[in-house]
Amino acid sequence: MLADHLPILRLRLRTDRLELRLPSTFDEVADLADTAAAGVHDPDFMPFSIPWTEGGPEATARSVAIWYHRAIGRWDAQDWSFPFVVFHEGRAIGVQGLHAKWFAVTREVGSGSWIGQAHQGKGIGTEMRAAVLHLAFAELGAEYATSGSFVGNHASAAISRRLGYRPDGIKHAVVQDERRAEERWRLTRDDWEAHRRHDVTVDGLDPDVLEMLGLD
Structure with a gap:
């Protein structure tokens, strides 16, 4: 099995409504690409620093498929990026x-996400970020988590505030x-503990997974 060689494929995060994991088939990657092609954000506001949604549905879908394979293909224990796909009722609805970088020393993680427009406004964005924060703080021993959102991205900023992040400057x-x-946000372990609302x-x-995360 491929998971014997890539142990990160075995990792699963579960909340009340969601499962976060790496796709196990190419069809699941295609499902994620279709979700992105159907729309991720208001066309009048670009929420991403790399505007991967600007080329229309077909280009957006291809961008997602290529991005996923690149994220896995460049894996480095000292500079990793975990592309959790978010599954809801069996469908891939976002990332x-x-x-x-050098997590064993810095004990700091960052995060980024997107979710299909059909699934927005239902609290899913908060729940999926809460899942990775649990992994970082409760399981991996993180001390800080950071995030960022462009001015005007009210939904993302609201999630950060809801989960206990504090403003951390502008870049x-x-x-x-x-x-x-871009508004920067920072979450400490104490603030994470004080704002925990989701069971994960x-x-x-x-x-083997810890080794791939530089924690062997």
């Missing part, structure tokens, strides 16, 4: 990423040849 990026202001179950976090 909740968790990433870190600027160039997106589609325009300067954009973690399966498959064995020594």
